[in-house]
Amino acid sequence: xxxxxxxPVESAGIELSGVTKRFLTPSGSxxxxxxxxxxxxxxxxxxxxxxxxxxxxxxxxxxxxGLDRASTGVVQVGGREVSGIxxxxxxxxxxxxLLPWKTVLGNVALGPGFRGINKQQAKASAMEWLRVVGLxxxxxxxxxxxxxxxxxxxxxxxxxxxEPSILLMDEPFGALDVQTKAIMxxxxxxxxxxxxxxxxxxxxxxxxxxxxxxxxxxxxxxPGTVKAIYDIDLPRPRGAVQEVRFDPRFVELHxxxxxxxxxxxxxxxxxxxxxxxxxxxxxxxSASAIAPARGDV
Amino acid sequence: MTGGEGNRKLAALxxxxxxxxxxxxxxxxxxxxDGPETSIESRAHRRRLWMYAARVxxxxxxxxxxxxxxxxxxxxxxxxxxxxxxxxxFRDWIDHGTAFGSIWTQIWxxxxxxxxxxVFGVTGGVIFGILFGQIPFLADVLGPYIKALxxxxxxxxxxxxxxxxxxxxxxxxxxxxxxxxxxxxxNAFQGVREVDRNLIANVRVLGASRxxxxxxxVLPSALTWIIASLHVAFGFAIIGAIVGEVLGAQQxxxxxxxNAQGNFDANGIFAAMVIIAVIALTAEWLIGRLERRxxxxxxxxxxxxxxx
Numbered sequence: 001x002x003x004x005x006x007x008p009v010e011s012a013g014i015e016l017s018g019v020t021k022r023f024l025t026p027s028g029s030x031x032x033x034x035x036x037x038x039x040x041x042x043x044x045x046x047x048x049x050x051x052x053x054x055x056x057x058x059x060x061x062x063x064x065x066g067l068d069r070a071s072t073g074v075v076q077v078g079g080r081e082v083s084g085i086x087x088x089x090x091x092x093x094x095x096x097x098l099l100p101w102k103t104v105l106g107n108v109a110l111g112p113g114f115r116g117i118n119k120q121q122a123k124a125s126a127m128e129w130l131r132v133v134g135l136x137x138x139x140x141x142x143x144x145x146x147x148x149x150x151x152x153x154x155x156x157x158x159x160x161x162x163e164p165s166i167l168l169m170d171e172p173f174g175a176l177d178v179q180t181k182a183i184m185x186x187x188x189x190x191x192x193x194x195x196x197x198x199x200x201x202x203x204x205x206x207x208x209x210x211x212x213x214x215x216x217x218x219x220x221x222x223p224g225t226v227k228a229i230y231d232i233d234l235p236r237p238r239g240a241v242q243e244v245r246f247d248p249r250f251v252e253l254h255x256x257x258x259x260x261x262x263x264x265x266x267x268x269x270x271x272x273x274x275x276x277x278x279x280x281x282x283x284x285x286s287a288s289a290i291a292p293a294r295g296d297v
Numbered sequence: 298m299t300g301g302e303g304n305r306k307l308a309a310l311x312x313x314x315x316x317x318x319x320x321x322x323x324x325x326x327x328x329x330x331d332g333p334e335t336s337i338e339s340r341a342h343r344r345r346l347w348m349y350a351a352r353v354x355x356x357x358x359x360x361x362x363x364x365x366x367x368x369x370x371x372x373x374x375x376x377x378x379x380x381x382x383x384x385x386x387f388r389d390w391i392d393h394g395t396a397f398g399s400i401w402t403q404i405w406x407x408x409x410x411x412x413x414x415x416v417f418g419v420t421g422g423v424i425f426g427i428l429f430g431q432i433p434f435l436a437d438v439l440g441p442y443i444k445a446l447x448x449x450x451x452x453x454x455x456x457x458x459x460x461x462x463x464x465x466x467x468x469x470x471x472x473x474x475x476x477x478x479x480x481x482x483x484n485a486f487q488g489v490r491e492v493d494r495n496l497i498a499n500v501r502v503l504g505a506s507r508x509x510x511x512x513x514x515v516l517p518s519a520l521t522w523i524i525a526s527l528h529v530a531f532g533f534a535i536i537g538a539i540v541g542e543v544l545g546a547q548q549x550x551x552x553x554x555x556n557a558q559g560n561f562d563a564n565g566i567f568a569a570m571v572i573i574a575v576i577a578l579t580a581e582w583l584i585g586r587l588e589r590r591x592x593x594x595x596x597x598x599x600x601x602x603x604x605x
Contacts, residue, residue: 062498065498065502067498067501067502085501085502085504089502090502091498091499091502093495093498093499095495097493097495097496097498097499099496099500099513099514099517100594100595101517101518101520101592101594102513102594110500110503110505110513111503111504114500114503114504114505114506114509115504142594144594144595144596145596158503162503162504
């Protein structure tokens with residue numbers, strides 16, 4: 001018997017309430033990645049999270065996936081508090097998380113294999129998913145033999161084959177060129193609209209966020225927290241993401257959200273731009289033997 | 298699954314497929330296939346021919362120079378041997394055997410010791426390397442002791458093993474295994490620590506158990522490191538076997554060398570060295586083949602860096 005091809009997916013809502021995540025840095029100090037994040041993604045909703053670099057977008061995803069535990073606050077998926085790996089999660093990473101020593105087919109068949117489905121069935125269903133993402137004929141290739149876009153499609157098939165009820169995507173198309181990115185976005189929407197899992201899609205590309213999502217969440221510079229939430233009322237199906245950009249409503253939303261996001265991006269940039277100048281002065285000092293370290297920069 | 302549901306699912310998938318097919322085809326077509334470049338190929342071919350010619354020339358110059366110098370008595374063949382004498386020594390060994398029985402028995406004994414030591418050492422090194430890499434607490438607790446053991450000149454352990462285990466095969470196997478263990482252990486340990494965190498996170502989300510993570514991610518990932526260490530490790534296995542035999546044995550190439558040393562027979566020492574070199578090179582070639590086989594998934598390097 002198999003559950004691969006069984007039943008439509010029941011998407012689960014995701015709810016973060018008052019979530020804070022602190023890390024211990026290697027130097028022993030405490031770093032707060034996100035603080036007091038409140039976020040609600042309704043079942044079947046496509047939620048994009050935008051924010052400046054290092055604002056804890058990815059941390060939010062790892063908490064929802066159960067890869068990491070919140071320091072304080074509650075993370076719930078499908079009404080149940082997350083402990084351990086969240087059941088029914090699909091995760092797409094920015095870098096390819098494909099196993100380079102497995103073939104394309106082997107990579108896609110991983111999920112069913114881990115869930116104890118027999119090899120034959122896992123392979124058959126992996127073949128079917130490869131056909132869906134347009135990679136029939138590439139099943140015996142290794143990841144390094146594929147282009148960036150093709151590898152993304154393998155990742156997508158590998159994530160969707162488990163029929164996830166929530167799909168967490170961490171800048172999945174961030175490393176792609178603009179054209180390939182547009183194609184992949186269209187494909188993602190086409191696939192998502194069939195089974196409608198709840199999605200958290202992390203990106204720093206605001207256009208991508210608005211084109212894809214039902215709801216865009218703007219996060220502040222680190223330590224990240226939710227700054228504003230916008231509901232995107234563009235009708236679905238939206239069609240090609242390249243075209244929806246010229247919709248007047250799209251432009252309007254883009255202006256509104258960008259106004260909100262800009263300050264945070266500037267704040268984060270100012271923070272990342274400062275250290276190089278600081279290290280320069282330090283190295284200049286260290287050249288002149290034992291100079292006293294400067295105070296705060 | 299019920300047939301109806303399955304069919305419905307397939308139809309749905311087919312619909313998605315047809316929706317995205319054109320873009321997919323376009324992108325697949327964009328994948329470049331490069332044709333052969335004849336001029337580059339012929340240049341590479343010529344370079345290879347020159348390389349082989351220079352290799353043979355090097356051998357001829359070194360061996361010929363040696364023979365000439367000893368012939369002209371610039372170098373004393375009594376102390377430094379002579380290529381022609383080494384060849385005669387081989388013939389003598391093959392025709393009349395060594396003082397401890399046929400030369401083939403000596404080779405077999407040493408190879409057996411080195412191989413067994415290699416197998417035990419590699420197995421132990423991989424198991425402990427992965428264990429320590431997976432359990433940071435263990436690594437933190439035992440790390441300093443392992444480092445201390447590694448800092449010892451472990452060759453002296455050979456004396457202890459011979460006292461404890463006798464003059465037979467066992468003491469040499471254990472010595473070889475200990476030497477091999479540390480090389481493989483440190484590489485396996487490092488390999489486990491270098492595993493891409495994303496890969497582990499990905500298979501965890503896909504539902505992998507701890508054992509499945511090790512089998513599908515940690516082990517294959519560390520394999521690059523482990524196999525790299527095998528080249529060095531086999532050298533250590535031979536060192537362990539030979540040194541063990543020199544320290545005390547009844548058979549083996551090490552004993553043959555020790556005996557030749559006692560008889561001021563430089564040619565005998567060199568002849569045994571040549572045999573050891575042949576064994577080592579054969580093993581190196583086999584490990585190279587194993588490496589290519591196990592690491593087939595790796596992207597081929599553009600330039601072939603000569604392995605030394």
